[in-house]
Amino acid sequence: MNDYRVLIVDDDFHVARLHAAYVDAVPGFAALTPVGTAALALQTIHALKPDLVLLDVYLPDMSGLDVLRGLDVDALMLTAAAEPESFRAALRRGALGYLLKPFSAEDLEAVLRGYARFRRLLANPGTLDQSAVDRARRALLGARDAAAPSRARSGTEAAVLDALASGELLSAAEVAAVVGVSRATAQRYLSALADDGSVEIQLRYGATGRPEHRYGLNG
Template identity: 75%
Template structure:
């Protein structure tokens, strides 16, 4: 199982940061680190913890999040109440991958994180990228903008997709058993299908241990 993406939340409101951390932990493949409330603490945490992703507010007590963004060499998504056009333009100009306005729902952040996960998986493919792959990665960052790919599917990938029943969720091991392949093979094809938007990934919490990744067909509108 790939390691979870480690997420640092930078927000000076402790209660908001704690809520957002719970949102992050509810998304398959993501784990929230201890939130921090200042730009200086953010720099320290990024240096020591090396998060994969930072969720950054604009309004911090010791610096603007937009100024901090300019100093960061880590993927960053803005979570902020700053709704003016200048802040949005500056954020994107300085490298933000997304901009989510407060207040937002857990589902809105979940969609943003799942889009980021697709983006990362698409750019983790071995070998050089062609322009189509670059464009797919860019589109993957926009929640709701990923449509199932029309590319030809191998027989095994088609079998994995066909094994999923609408409204049901399955583990990779269960899909492997339904298709007659190894768990690793099922996991690989399920990840590829998730990249294309053909499969959704959810979490199921048990009584002990880490939550289990569950795979299913996207809900129809």
């Protein structure tokens, strides 16, 4: 899969370059050349069609919240605007997340990994059920939980992770065979581990042309 292309919109040139470096350091993401005004942001989005826009509220020619209103692209707010009304307006106008400055590279990486899980969960063909919708929302809402202390792994979770330790992508059935549990049990643990970012999911098409999920350790 190609990298997700990310446009950073921030009028502080040095901050924008720093955030671009943060983005480029996350596997699966590539920063486009940052822009510093709403007008340039709209032109660049129209011309390059990025996958994700990281948008500041405070821009010299227009509020980033007003830019957000007209976008037809995924957007996350990276801003020092800590007013509750700015946060609420961003959510009303479609922002997928809101990260307050200053933040660390690890903070942004956690948000981007959550976004990548969100995209993977919605990449499957066909319609969604409520479980898929809830998992996609958790991927975004729980994106920064990666920075929290890890809870203790259960024995089955540890065994599932050990099964993937070779680096080879495995199906749920293959993991079940290695661990010695049912396919349904392996699938349940793999889904939970994918939600917390420990496991990544890739879609592969077999000889029959039917898609199959393959699982591997994240990173």
